[in-house]
Amino acid sequence: MTKRRKKLIPTAERLRSAYDAYQKIIGLSEDAGLKAVIAFLKNRVEGIPLDIPVDHPVYQSGNVVFRLADEKGYIHERSEAKNAWETYCNASSSSEECGQCLVTGLLNQPLAKTHTMLKGVADANTTGCVIVGFNFPSFTSYGKTQSYNAPISEKAMFAYTTALNYLLSKNDRRIQIGDTTVVFWTDAKEDGKALSLISALLGANAPKDTDTSDTSTELQILDILKKVRSGQAVNDPEFKVKTYILGLAPNVARASIRFWYEDTLENFILKTGEHAENMDVVKSAKLKPRLVSIGDILRSITVKSSKKWWENVPSSYETALFRAVISGDMYPTSVYSAVLMRIRAEAGDDYGIDYIRVGYLKAYLRRYYQKQNMTEKMEELTVSLNQKSTDTAYSLGRLFAVMEALQQKANGTSTIRSRYFASASANPKLVFPTLLNLSQHHIAKIDGRYYDKQMEAILSGVTEFPAAFNLEDQGKFVLGYYHQREFIYTKKEDKELQEA
Incomplete structure (x- = not known):
């Protein structure tokens, strides 16, 4: 049974009320459009019939x-209509104060006493939060x-x-990065493609490492980044649109920017x-790019x-990381130090490094040397194993990986990473003599001349074991270890590609 629609035929009282309200709003405007609206309503109040059939859809809509x-x-949409409405709203405002607006700069504007709550900022109050709000006397000033x-x-x-x-x-x-709710938009009327790119570039819905499926957006991004790395221009008119990204974090009943x-979008x-090029390191073929x-x-x-891991991360880290990515400035040293600390603490675990x-670590070091105008050192920090590098820290990291593989081969297990990695990466002079003695024992046990030659080749560029490594050297030690470890367990044909 179809529901019968009611025709919206206004009563005389409602027509008169509408006519009086519009006269107040429009006033004595000489705009042809506004005068036509007043004339239309006046004719309706006076009972002059409309030249519209009674079955016209206009009678079945409230708008x-x-x-x-x-x-x-x-x-x-006419400017005169907008001005008339703004003037009316200002005149009928219940605001207790008028003054200069900090946003528009206009003078003598009705000021907002309180601001509308924002809904959708993660972990904020259930009732919402505000960006501007003062609820304690200590927060106010000048009365x-x-x-x-x-x-x-x-x-x-x-x-x-x-x-x-x-937007929220x-x-x-909208996406979530830790405790920060990120909203983004462009100035384009049709921005679906741009939004998908921004969302993916910010890391929304990042695929799992073991996921073998590819979305069209992910493939498009990887193709774009290949062009960027090879120095090709990203010529697409859709990328010329202005892009805006805002990060909001909850703070009790407020949202901080x-x-x-x-x-x-092109510059983004x-x-x-x-950033992706700086972060790029070789990894298992089983892992999805x-x-x-x-x-x-x-x-x-x-x-x-950690389930709510972001609760253990200082908010300043996220802000500093975002700014480093979008500006090309230095990555935060605090995050670099925190990464090294976690590696030392979890070196014995499979996921530790x-x-x-x-x-x-590689991204930080590349940008660090770039800012120091040490181009040669920056270029040594490659995606995969750099066998030509003579850097002591990098070489000792490689040496540690070979020693670990040797112990694994000789004993069927390896313990040196959990026992010695943290100290070897910070104070190599205290650890490597002991590790070399252990390695000689393992070489004799399995006739490990292959490993002996590798160790000899790496040590040929090392003149001494330093007493201590600074933070930059510790990062290069980890990078050398990781590169050599991945190289050891890479298939022969893939090794040939890396060495080519």
């Missing part, structure tokens, strides 16, 4: 817009209370809170591409079993 004959735009202490007009407040709540409600314009980014892709996100890096400095942690 009606007006347009002048032979004109494309609607009357409510100003509540949001008058940060004067923003009611119009600007309504605009930004409405826009943010819309859309899954394709963690970071803000404004640039073209280029900066992300540079993918971008390492900021969230991946932050998670790598926490205990593996993985491609995410090692990738960040």
Whole structure:
């Protein structure tokens, strides 16, 4: 049974009320469109019939817009109509104070006493949170209370809170990085493709390492990054759009702005591409090629079993990482130190020295040497094993990996990583003499002349065992160890490709 629609035929009282309200809003405007609206309502109040059939759909809808004959735009879109409505709203505002708006710069504007709650910021109060709010006397100044202490007009407040709540409600314009809710948008009318790229580049829905399926977006990103690495131009008109990225973090009933980014999508892709190139290290063929996100890096400095891992990560780390990625500046040393600390603590575990942690060490060192104008040292930090490197820290890391493989071959198991890795990476002079003695025992046990030759080749470039390594050398030690370990367990044909 179909539901019968009721025709919306207004009563005389409602027509008169609408006519009076529009007269107040429009006033004595001479705009042709506004005068036409007033004339239309006046005719309706006076009972003049409309030249519209009674079965027309206009009678079955509660929303009606007006347009002048032979004109494309609607009357409510005309600048005179917007000005009339703004003037009316300002005049009828219940604001207790007027002043200059900090957002628009306009004078004598009705100021918002409180700001509309934002819904959708993760881990914020269930009732929502605000960006601007003062709820304790110690937060106020110059006798100003509540949001008058940060004067923003009611119009600007309504605009930004409405826009943010819309963005926060859309899954394709919002992702989560740790405790930070990130929203993004562009100035393009049709920005579906751009949003997918931004979301993926920020690390949303990153595929699992063992996932063999490829999405079209992931493949497109990998293709774009290949072009960036090879120096090719990313010529796509869709990438010229202005891109905006905002990070919001909860703070009780408030949302603090963690970071803000404004640039073209093309530049965002280029900066992300540079970051991906810095982070790139060889890894098992079983693992799926993918971008390492900021969230991946932050998670790598926490205990593996942590569920709410972001609670153990200082908020400043995320802000500093994001800025480093989008600006090309130095990666935060605090994160670099934290990665080294976790590697030392978990070196004995299989996941302790993985491609995410090692990738960040490499990225940090590359940018560190780039800023120091040490191009030669930066170029030594390669994706896979660099057998030409004579750097002592890198070489000793390689040596440790060969010793570990030798012990594994001789005993069927290896313990030197869990027992000696932390001290070998920091104080090699104390550890390597002992490890060399152990290795000679293992070589004699299995006739390990192959391993002996490898160790001899690596040691040929080492003049002495340093008493201590600084932070940069510790990172290179880890990188050398990781490269050599991956090389040892790489198939012969893949090794030939790496050496080519």
